[in-house]
Amino acid sequence: MALRDWPIKQKMTAMLVLISGLVLLLTSAAFAGYQYWYLRQATRDALSVRGRIIAANSTASLAFSNVADARELLSALRADRHIVAAVLYDKGGNVFAAYPAGVAGDVVPALPGPDGYRFEGGRLIGFQPVEEAGSQRLGTLYLASDLEAIYDTFRLSGVIGLAVMAVALLAAYLVSRVLQGTISQPILALAETAQVVSTRQDYSVRAPKLGQDELGALTDAFNQMLGRIEDQNRELRRYATELEQRVEARTHELQQSNETLRRNAAELLAANQELDAFAYSVSHDLRAPLRSIDGFSQILLEDYGAQLDEAGQDSLRRVRTASQRMATLIDDLLKLFLGGLCALFGGGEAGHIRLRGRTSGAQRRVQGTNRLGKFQACPFILRAQVIPPAQCGCQHHCDDNSHHDQRRSMFYGPMGGFLRRFHGDAAKSILFQLMAGLCAHRLPF
């Protein structure tokens, strides 16, 4: 398993043990390096001191050629098992005395070398001048020591270091197992809580807070976040419930409104039928006889007035005046009717009927022929307005430009709801008669 997949407990324990091991290793390496350097220095210093002592005691032996005394002096070195060889050279460079007796020639240099101590050939060797204070040099002392003392100490230190490292690592492992819980437990608790929230979608659970450190602050923040999510969920559920209730109420209102509209439409249909009957009655039953009476009376006056006496002419005039007064009465009655009709259909100004045309071309033709102006001149009343095709209410003939002249355009608009049901000559006739009855002008349809 990869390191990143380890449980956090194992990670922390491994980290602590690794860090402890690394620290111990570096410390041991530094200590071993220092000890090796120190041992070499100490061994060299010790051999140097030993050489100076022997050299100082060998002066008389060399000065007075006492070989036995020199050998006796050198034999004292047997107390040091690491001394490989010791040689006294006289001032001529000849071997004066040597230790041990019969030492091998490869260990003893034939001639003394430069003064000083140095590591050479796996040994520590040194040439110490033998001289009495303030006098000439009497000879040279050669000492050779193996490095077993260094290696022995180094091996012992290594064993001790390994033992200490093993004990320290074991202690670090045990301590880390105890201490890692202070960090891993809050994290594990958070992870467990997050898992519960994720699987159950339960935002009411809370992570236990185990301390006041940063992990404690993290736990608080996590719990607060869960609380906010829980509150928001509660609010969302409440809003959804209210929305459902509102939709239901609004639907009910719409259903009622539709019902009202259906009733209004039925009433309008009935009113339209009554209006049809009324208009027909006005235009045919009332105005047509009057118009005939007035017309024929006028013909009589104009064509046959000379044949009538004054009383006949006065009678005809009276007939015309009465018919015209009757027409005025009918006009007033129709005006009253149209006022109610306009209020009924368009909701606009009383007596104002808004007729819709089809195209700007149609408007131009209307203006060119001044036919629309005749409507506009009508005092109570009809005003024809030509509007663009896009706003046209035409449902029947807009696809046929040939039929959309100025006359047909007058069938649309608020009045269109009423007039649209009549097409062709029937509609033309109804409107013509209506206009003719309402206005004093004869419309040239």
Place this chain on the structure above:
Amino acid sequence: MALLRVTAALLLVCAARLGAQGARASEAQVKAVFLFNFAQFVDWPPEAVPDSQAPLVIGILGDDPFGDFLDATVRGEHRGARPFAVRRFQRVEDITRCDILFIGRPLADRPEEILARLKNRPILTVSDADQFAERGGMIHFVTDRSRIRLQINPEPADAAHLTISSKLLRVAEVITPSGR
């Protein structure tokens, strides 16, 4: 440098006298070197040293067995700041200033009289006369199977306020006639 000179002089003298005097010449040379070396292992009382640069005098009373070898040996050498000087005396009365005195023959055959004249003077007396140490001398050269050994009587040295190094005493045979 001084060592080289001493070595060269030793070799030259040895080469010159080898044929004529043989082993005897070597013995004299060794004794000459020993005389020179005594200066390294003996301390004189301060009153015996006029100044720090006064020569350290090696005197020879009577016959001189060393010839020029002793002069060559000490030439250019110093003990501290004191140079060495070799002087030869025929009579003990001639000895005015001396630090190491080798008593040669025939005077060495009667050392008591000379030693009595030199009693308590800070002079290291040396001789190869028989039983010189037992007879009141300080250092006696003893020839034993071609080797020269030393016999030292510390009592007259103490009386003369001379301090003999223990190193020298270790390589020598200490003679105490009074039995102390």
